Amino acid sequence: MSAIATDVTVRIYGASELGVLAQTAPGPAHPRVEYVGGEVFVGLDHRDRGSAVTQGETEGADAGFRDALRAAVSLVGELPSAVERAVVIEDEALAAAVLLDPSRVAGLELSGDPVVFPFARDRVVIVGAEDQAAIARTLDVAEELFDADRPLVSAHPMVLTDEGWAPFPWRERVPELAMRFERVLRLFSVRAYDVQTVALQRPDVHIAPAKIRVLESGVTTTFATWPQGTATLLPVVDNVIIADPSGTLSVATLTQFLDAAGDAVVRTGLSPARYFVPGDQPAAPTA
Template identity: 65%
Template structure:
């Protein structure tokens, strides 16, 4: 669906687009400054922007600055022809239309709260898979977490695993640990799955010969918890993601050896030598020599 509005003297046909913080973090590297998509913050890790209907290109900050109409008004105008929000099925509203997803983020009153068990809680898992449940409906939340894992397994970009709840101030982070303590392992697993996918997308644009880009990996512990880890080749300049554990690979003696530390232990031991970067998702820069492949080249 599109809407054509006059911004200044130019008619622009646009469609809304849902963004997560991790994607915007990657775009800050590939499309910085005036080339960055112009977005409106709606809550949690979620934002809404506009794409040109003709070619799917994002309306950028530089372009939006020339408009006489406020950007949020343009976003709202693009939502006027949205179709109805689907009814819940077994307590879960599943939205597969990105325009409708954007509409409930910008205009939360569109959600039929009375049809849910508790205040609306929204999971923007993927642009075409936004789920809404009631804050008191544990079984519905469990079904959404199942859907989140299915979407991760299917591959492709994801938006956010951090749910937001509807309050008098709009969409705000949902305190799932307090509401559903028995589901902590499930939530933590999904959060780590989505984190790994976000880092994978970031790694693609970070590649450079003088720094090792460490990617997080997943491991299911004997306790049933899902943990993330990344490997640091000791002495190598590395961009390290935020993970549960750091595997330190030391080959300085001629024989490879491995040791494991929590991220906190690793950072405490490194002191001021390791610096948190401004990247999103966050990474730490560990100084050292270029990777061996770069030295050999």
């Protein structure tokens, strides 16, 4: 590990990206990462190759890997100043340093405990847990990144606790923004499924894409279509559209669909999660 310690840079990973890499670069070829919190991990890239430091390279060298992480993090500078009570980090190495060493946020002028939004490798935002206006502006950033078709990491914010980064309980802390959070989480989920779909393509199974629908009430929901009689990998969505061979469509919530399926449908180990629906089951739920 010491041989690459001076030739690496930090890399931020989301759980969904690692889930895809588990299919495309499994086992020894999989990136070696350290868990940070929520859906976020940090690993290392070789500077000269632009490729990940893998599990195969670091087998039996846990201490060396962590030393290399610390050495890479020690080279980054200081956090930028807060603007409108938000710190926006556009440098991946600096963002990784904050995630691995939360003490770096000490002294920031924020309203409440620091909350980090790891939207993208080059767009990590830190605001105060009590600053509803800053949190709302941060959710605007998430939508801008989605609309720009940028690679995303995670929409799940984390708050700094005595034990480190932990999931931020936004439903309790900022209930007024619940609809905004739900929308952003669904947008990021659909993007993660889009990326996963490419990696999962195979001739014998339909990979159902997740889609967005905005209701007249303004609520953002997700849906996927199951062509009845077709073996399908189904994403976790709000609603399932069942298309029978005659062309008739019916709609069920995911819970209703799974209840009707019983043991016929199996949750896979994929990340983001999908359910395997066999070709001849289940029957469509009755209205």
